Amino acid sequence: MSRLPDPWQTGLAAGWQAHDGASLRQHRTVECDVVIVGSGAGGGMAAELLAQAGLKVLLLEEGARHSSQDFRLNEAEAYPQLYQECANRQTADKAITILQGRSVGGSTTVNWASCFRTPADTLAWWQQRHGLQALGEAALAPWFQRAEQRLHIAPWPVEPNANNAVLARGCAALGWRHAPIPRNVHGCWSLGYCGTGCATNAKQSMLVTTIPAALAAGAELYSRMRVRRLLLEGEQVVGVQADALQADGVRASGVTLTVRARQVVLSAGAIGTPAILLRSHASDPYRQLGQRTFLHPVLLSGGIFAERIEGYYGAPQSVYSDHFLHTGAIDGSLGYKLEVPPIHPLIMAATLPGNGGEHQRLMQRMPHMNVVLALLRDGFHPRSQGGRVRLRSDGSPQLDYPLGEVEWEAARRALLSMAELQFAAGARAVLPVHEDAGLARSWRQARQMIANLPMQALRTRVVSAHVMGGAAMSAEARSGVVDHLGRHWQLDNLTVIDGSLFPTSVGANPQLSVYAFALRAADALRQRMQAG
Numbered sequence: 001m002s003r004l005p006d007p008w009q010t011g012l013a014a015g016w017q018a019h020d021g022a023s024l025r026q027h028r029t030v031e032c033d034v035v036i037v038g039s040g041a042g043g044g045m046a047a048e049l050l051a052q053a054g055l056k057v058l059l060l061e062e063g064a065r066h067s068s069q070d071f072r073l074n075e076a077e078a079y080p081q082l083y084q085e086c087a088n089r090q091t092a093d094k095a096i097t098i099l100q101g102r103s104v105g106g107s108t109t110v111n112w113a114s115c116f117r118t119p120a121d122t123l124a125w126w127q128q129r130h131g132l133q134a135l136g137e138a139a140l141a142p143w144f145q146r147a148e149q150r151l152h153i154a155p156w157p158v159e160p161n162a163n164n165a166v167l168a169r170g171c172a173a174l175g176w177r178h179a180p181i182p183r184n185v186h187g188c189w190s191l192g193y194c195g196t197g198c199a200t201n202a203k204q205s206m207l208v209t210t211i212p213a214a215l216a217a218g219a220e221l222y223s224r225m226r227v228r229r230l231l232l233e234g235e236q237v238v239g240v241q242a243d244a245l246q247a248d249g250v251r252a253s254g255v256t257l258t259v260r261a262r263q264v265v266l267s268a269g270a271i272g273t274p275a276i277l278l279r280s281h282a283s284d285p286y287r288q289l290g291q292r293t294f295l296h297p298v299l300l301s302g303g304i305f306a307e308r309i310e311g312y313y314g315a316p317q318s319v320y321s322d323h324f325l326h327t328g329a330i331d332g333s334l335g336y337k338l339e340v341p342p343i344h345p346l347i348m349a350a351t352l353p354g355n356g357g358e359h360q361r362l363m364q365r366m367p368h369m370n371v372v373l374a375l376l377r378d379g380f381h382p383r384s385q386g387g388r389v390r391l392r393s394d395g396s397p398q399l400d401y402p403l404g405e406v407e408w409e410a411a412r413r414a415l416l417s418m419a420e421l422q423f424a425a426g427a428r429a430v431l432p433v434h435e436d437a438g439l440a441r442s443w444r445q446a447r448q449m450i451a452n453l454p455m456q457a458l459r460t461r462v463v464s465a466h467v468m469g470g471a472a473m474s475a476e477a478r479s480g481v482v483d484h485l486g487r488h489w490q491l492d493n494l495t496v497i498d499g500s501l502f503p504t505s506v507g508a509n510p511q512l513s514v515y516a517f518a519l520r521a522a523d524a525l526r527q528r529m530q531a532g
C-alpha cells in the first residue's frame with residue numbers, strides 16, 4: 001500500500017457521503033434534485049458544477065471506488081478492477097478491442113492524460129453538416145479555458161521518453177508536422193503507469209478533482225451501483241432504478257436503489273448511456289439511438305531499436321503528429337492522428353501478433369520496442385458510419401462495428417506511414433501489428449509487405465480507447481437523440497452529458513472535448529433548474 005496521502009481517506013474521515021452498493025442489504029428509495037449516472041469525464045464535471053450551485057446531487061457509478069492507496073502499478077490488478085469487461089471489451093465480431101474505464105472516475109482514472117481541444121475543422125463539420133450552429137470555436141473557447149484551468153491542462157515541459165522521442169525524430173527526419181501534447185497533470189512523477197490508476201494523484205482525473213469537490217459540497221456517491229433503467233411517467237423522466245452489485249462488482253446482489261429526481265443526467269459513457277436508454281425503451285421515433293458510435297479505430301506498428309526504449313516508463317503520450325489527419329478534406333479518405341501508447345507487458349502480450357516461441361521472442365525484445373499508433377478519424381465520410389450499440393439477451397450492451405473498405409484503405413496507409421516513420425527514426429526492424437506480418441528489415445521491404453497484407457477483421461489488429469457517439473447531438477429531432485445542450489429530444493427532465501453526445505468522432509483524444517461540453521451542458525441545466 002502506498003504511503004502517499006490519499007485524498008479519499010481524508011475526505012471520508014471528514015464525512016463525505018460515499019456508499020458502497022455491495023454493502024447495501026435492503027432496498028432503498030432516495031430523492032434528490034439531480035441524479036447523475038456515471039462518474040467519468042462527463043459525470044464528474046457535471047457533479048461538481050451542480051453540487052456547488054447548491055443542488056442536491058446523487059452520483060451513481062457501476063464500478064467500485066478505488067483510490068491512490070490501491071494503485072500499485074500492476075496490470076493484473078488494474079484491468080479487472082478499473083476497466084469494463086476486465087479490459088477485454090470487444091466489438092460483436094471481436095475484431096476491435098475497446099478500453100473503457102469502470103470505477104469511480106470512469107475512464108479518466110485510467111487514461112493517459114493527453115488533452116486536445118476539439119479540432120476547429122471538426123467543429124466546422126458539425127456546424128455545416130450537422131446543423132449545430134451553436135458549436136463555433138469562439139463560443140466554446142470559454143468552456144475549454146474553464147476545463148483547462150480546473151484540470152491544470154498545460155504543455156508538458158519535460159523531454160519526451162524514448163518511445164515518444166521516436167515519433168518526434170521520425171517526423172523531423174521526414175518533414176512531417178509534430179508537436180508536444182498538453183497534459184492534465186499536477187506534479188507528475190513520470191512513472192508511466194497512468195493506465196493502472198495514478199498512484200501519486202498527479203493526474204487530474206475526476207477521481208481527485210471534481211468528484212471530491214462535489215462530495216465536499218454535499219453530493220452523495222453510490223459505487224458498485226448499476227443503473228438498469230429510467231423511471232418514466234409517459235414522456236417525463238422521474239428517476240432511475242439501479243441494481244446494487246455484489247463484492248465481485250459484476251453480479252447484481254438483488255438489492256435495488258430507486259432514485260426519484262427532478263432531473264436525470266446520463267453520463268455512463270458512449271455504449272453505457274445508449275444502453276440505459278435502450279433498456280428503458282426510451283422513445284426513439286427516428287431510430288437514432290445507439291447508431292453512429294465511433295471509435296477512432298487504432299492501428300499499431302512495432303519498431304525494434306538497437307537502444308533501449310523502455311516504453312513502460314515516462315509520460316505515456318507527449319508527442320503527436322496531425323500530418324495525416326486532414327486527408328479527408330483533400331481526397332475524401334479517412335485521416336489519422338499519430339501518437340504512441342505506453343508499452344506494458346500484459347497489454348503488449350495480448351496485442352502483439354503470433355503465438356508460441358515466435359511471440360515469446362518478440363516479448364523478450366520489449367525493452368527495445370517502440371510502438372506507434374494511428375487513430376483513424378471515423379465519421380467524416382459517407383461510408384464511415386461507425387457502429388451500433390445493441391443489447392444482449394441479459395441487457396448488457398454490445399457494440400457492432402463493421403470495418404469496411406473505407407477504414408481498411410486508411411488502415412493500410414496508416415501502417416505504411418508508421419513503418420516509414422520508424423525506419424526514418426532509426427528502427428532496425430518494423431512489425432506491422434497484423435497476424436500475417438513478419439519483421440521487415442528495411443522500409444522497402446516493409447512497403448512491399450504492407451501493400452500485400454490482407455486488410456481484414458481479426459487479421460489486422462484494431463483497438464480503441466476512445467468511444468464516442470450513440471446518443472448524438474443534432475439540430476432537429478429526426479437526425480439525433482439530444483440537442484446541442486444534451487437535452488433529450490423526446491423525454492423531459494433528461495440530459496446526456498458524456499462522450500455519447502458527439503455526432504462524429506472528435507478527431508483528437510476526446511477527454512477535453514467531453515469536459516468542455518459537459519461544463520456547457522451542466523451549466524445550462526443549472527440555469528434551467530434555478531429558474532424553476
Ligand SMILES: Cc1cc2nc3c(=O)[nH]c(=O)nc-3n(C[C@H](O)[C@H](O)[C@H](O)COP(=O)(O)OP(=O)(O)OC[C@H]3O[C@@H](n4cnc5c(N)ncnc54)[C@H](O)[C@@H]3O)c2cc1C
Nearest residue numbers: 038040042062106107112113114227269272499509510511
Ligand atoms: C486506457 C485509456 C486511455 C485513454 N487516454 C486518453 C487520453 O490520453 N486523452 C484523452 O483525451 N482521452 C483518453 N481516453 C478516453 C477518455 O478518457 C474518454 O473519452 C472519456 O473519459 C469519456 O468520458 P465519458 O464521461 O463519456 O465516459 P467515462 O469516462 O468512460 O465514464 C463513464 C462511467 O459510467 C459508468 N457506467 C456505465 N454504465 C453505467 C450504469 N449502467 N450505471 C452506472 N454507471 C455506469 C462507467 O463505469 C464509467 O465509470 C482514454 C481512455 C482509456 C480507457
